[in-house]
Amino acid sequence: MQQTDKAETEFDRELSEIRSYKIVKANDLIQKSRFSLQVQEQKIILYLISKIQPEDIDLKEHVFHVRDFCKVCGLDSDNGKNYRNIKNTLKDLRDKSIWITLENGKETTLAWFDKVTMERNSGKVEIKIDNMMKPYLMHLKEHYTQYELLYTLAMRSQYSIRLYELLKSYEFKHKKTFRIEELKKLVSAENYTRFPDFERKVLDIAMREINNLSDLSVTYAIIKEGKRYAQIEFSMRIKEDLDERLETWAKIDEVISPNQKPLKEKIHEMEERRKAEKNSDDVDINDDMPYVVEQDEDIKQEKPTVEVKPKPKAPIKSKKSKKKQRGKFSFLNIFSKRKEK
Numbered sequence: 372m373q374q375t376d377k378a379e380t381e382f383d384r385e386l387s388e389i390r391s392y393k394i395v396k397a398n399d400l401i402q403k404s405r406f407s408l409q410v411q412e413q414k415i416i417l418y419l420i421s422k423i424q425p426e427d428i429d430l431k432e433h434v435f436h437v438r439d440f441c442k443v444c445g446l447d448s449d450n451g452k453n454y455r456n457i458k459n460t461l462k463d464l465r466d467k468s469i470w471i472t473l474e475n476g477k478e479t480t481l482a483w484f485d486k487v488t489m490e491r492n493s494g495k496v497e498i499k500i501d502n503m504m505k506p507y508l509m510h511l512k513e514h515y516t517q518y519e520l521l522y523t524l525a526m527r528s529q530y531s532i533r534l535y536e537l538l539k540s541y542e543f544k545h546k547k548t549f550r551i552e553e554l555k556k557l558v559s560a561e562n563y564t565r566f567p568d569f570e571r572k573v574l575d576i577a578m579r580e581i582n583n584l585s586d587l588s589v590t591y592a593i594i595k596e597g598k599r600y601a602q603i604e605f606s607m608r609i610k611e612d613l614d615e616r617l618e619t620w621a622k623i624d625e626v627i628s629p630n631q632k633p634l635k636e637k638i639h640e641m642e643e644r645r646k647a648e649k650n651s652d653d654v655d656i657n658d659d660m661p662y663v664v665e666q667d668e669d670i671k672q673e674k675p676t677v678e679v680k681p682k683p684k685a686p687i688k689s690k691k692s693k694k695k696q697r698g699k700f701s702f703l704n705i706f707s708k709r710k711e712k
Contacts, residue, residue, distance in 0.1 A: 389443050390521045390627070392421035398514045400507035401540045403472040407559040410529045411460050412467075414444060416483060417532075419500060421520045423508060430500045430509065437494035444524055445627030454494060461487050461496065471507075516540040522585040525626035530573045531580035533558045538581070538589055538607050548594070548604040566600040574603075583622050586610050 394417050408416070418440060422433050437457050438448035446453050465487045468480040481503045488497040500508070518539050523532050537557060541547040555561045555569065558577075563569035574591070581589050587607050594602035610616050 386442060386628075389421075390519070390524060392520050393517050394420050394520055394523075395423070395508070395511060395515055395517045396420070396536075397507040397511055398516055398540050400471065400504075401516055401536050404469050405471075405556060405559070406467070406469040408464075408467070408529060409460070410527060410532065411456065412464050413529060413532045414523060415440070415457070415460060415464065417520055417523055418443065419498060420508060427509065430502055430505055432497055432499040434495065434497050437496060443520075443627075445629065458489060461489065461498070518586070521623065525584045525623040526580045528573075528576045528580060530558050530560060531577040531584075534577045535581045535585050535587065538587060538605055541605075542587065542607050542609065545608065546604060546606050548602050550602050551600060554603060584619065584626070586616070586619065588615075 418435075419433055423430070437454050440446075440457065441448040441450075441453055465482075465484050468482050470478050470480055472478050482501040483504075485499040485501045486497075489495070516536070516539055518536075523535065526532050526535070538547065549557070551566065551569070555563065558573065560569060560573045563572060578589060578591065581587055586609055588610055589605055589607045591606070592604045593600055594604060596602075610619060
């Protein structure tokens with residue numbers, strides 16, 4: 372029985388480490404690109420980007436099994452339907468491209484993947500990100516955004532992941548204003564021509580998932596020009612409070628680890644063990660503490676409170692705020708020994 376518990380703990384820790392790998396992208400790839408990807412397509416791309424190591428010289432071919440990807444995302448790895456869906460998703464991704472604006476103002480297309488090979492029986496996938504992506508993913512010294520894979524895994528809306536990434540890239544400014552039509556293009560939601568539909572089917576769902584399932588806390592205000600909805604001003608901050616983070620981790624865990632012991636129960640057990648062994652100098656609270664998180668309890672929650680602002684008479688120039696040097700405030704750094712990526 373103890374061996375089984377230990378094996379489960381090791382499995383949890385391994386998953387925790389993979390889920391906490393960093394996504395690093397050039398800001399241009401986030402802020403100046405246009406693409407339309409379903410939620411599963413975005414997660415596969417982020418999963419592969421998270422495998423890029425700082426010491427890598429070139430983009431490598433990565434090998435993984437469909438079942439491993441399913442486990443990381445909290446999908447049933449024994450479900451044949453998931454296997455088929457991922458296989459089809461990989462094919463679709465191979466055929467898709469991304470528009471990106473260059474420094475000279477021209478636009479060009481980039482492919483996501485160079486090639487995809489899959490073994491029919493084993494589910495083994497060999498995949499390589501296209502070399503044209505290298506300047507946007509590797510050896511970045513400035514003007515880049517970094518976040519943990521974890522904070523996208525529980526999201527169910529394609530708009531949530533895209534908007535989270537955009538707001539994360541501007542988080543150091545604490546505020547960002549988009550013209551509504553510009554934002555629709557950036558998140559590939561131009562089909563919602565009426566603002567009430569865009570707000571209900573894109574913004575409200577994305578705000579709920581970002582606030583519940585990521586490291587950002589976000590609000591927004593609508594700016595009108597006359598009677599017309601013209602701009603959206605987002606205010607965002609990093610969740611610095613540990614209790615706030617724990618609540619977020621618990622929500623993610625309910626989505627991606629539904630069959631495991633809840634996070635709060637694991638924390639309670641850890642605290643009880645610490646109390647019982649508080650007189651020991653050799654206690655390592657990290658030994659048995661895997662990572663976890665919780666799902667959005669109900670996607671039909673109340674609509675977020677939104678402020679409607681009149682258009683300001685003159686543009687307000689805000690001072691650029693420098694990025695604060697934040698401590699590594701991830702679950703693994705607090706409760707588990709994570710190997711630096």
